[in-house]
C-alpha cells in the first residue's frame with residue numbers, strides 16, 4: 001500500500017539575503033486529506049508554497065512527494081514546469097491569474113495543453129486531424145465541461161473569463177487546476193475577497209474535491225470559517241517556523257496560536273478563537 005503521506009517537507013529553509021523567511025520547517029500532508037497552512041501575515045506560508053511548487057529553490061531541506069504507486073519525487077530538485085507535469089502538483093495564486101480575454105472554456109482547455117500536445121505528436125497528428133488526436137481533444141472538452149458543471153459555470157462557457165464575477169473567477173481557477181488532474185492541489189488563499197455565501201460554496205467545492213475525487217489538498221487561508229470547517233489537519237507558522245499543528249479544535253485552543261495571532265492582528269485572533277465555538 002502507498003504511504004499515507006503524499007507530501008513530506010523536512011527541515012525546509014529559505015533565505016532571501018539576510019531574511020530567513022522559513023527556518024527548518026518540517027510538515028507533512030496526508031493523502032486524500034485537506035491540510036491547511038495558517039499563520040499571521042509574513043509568517044512564511046507563501047514562501048513554503050513557492051518552494052513546494054518550484055518557484056523558489058530552497059536554501060536547505062527536502063520536499064518529497066509520494067505518488068499512489070509509491071514513486072517518490074524530490075520536488076526541491078525540479079523546476080516549476082516539471083513539478084506541475086511530472087509530480088502532478090497544481091497550484092493557484094493569491095491574485096487571480098486567469099487569461100481574462102479567453103473564454104471560460106478556453107481557460108480550461110489551455111490547462112490541458114501538455115496532454116493535447118502529446119496526443120498531437122507535437123502538432124503533426126493534430127494538423128492532419130488524426131483519430132487519436134480527435135479523441136484526446138474530445139476527452140479534454142469532456143473534462144472541461146465536467147468541471148464547468150461542478151463549479152456551476154457551464155452557462156458561462158463562452159463568456160470571457162475576465163467578465164465573470166470575482167467569486168466565479170476564483171472557482172474557475174480551481175477548475176483549471178483540477179483539469180490537470182493533479183495528485184496534490186495547492187491553493188493560496190482561495191477565499192480571499194469572497195463574501196460569506198461564496199466562501200461557503202468554496203468550502204463545499206473543496207470538500208467534494210477531497211471526498212468525491214480523493215485529491216489531496218494543501219491550503220493557505222486566512223478565512224478561519226473555511227479553514228476550521230474543512231481542514232483535516234492544520235499547521236500553524238509564525239516568523240518562519242512551525243509553532244503548532246493538529247486538528248482544527250486542537251489548534252484553535254492552543255495558547256501559542258492565539259498569542260501569535262494576537263501579536264499580529266486582533267481581528268484575525270478573534271476569528272481563530274471564535275471559529276467553530
Ligand SMILES: Nc1ncnc2c1ncn2[C@@H]1O[C@H](COP(=O)(O)OP(=O)(O)OP(=O)(O)O)[C@@H](O)[C@H]1O
Nearest residue numbers: 016019020021039040041042043044045046047048
Ligand atoms: N522574494 C522575496 N524576497 C525577499 N523577501 C521575501 C521574498 N518573499 C518573501 N519574503 C519575505 O519572507 C517573509 C515571509 O513572507 P511570505 O509571503 O512567505 O509570508 P506569508 O505567511 O505568506 O504572508 P501573507 O499571509 O501576508 O501572504 C516576509 O518577511 C517577506 O517579506
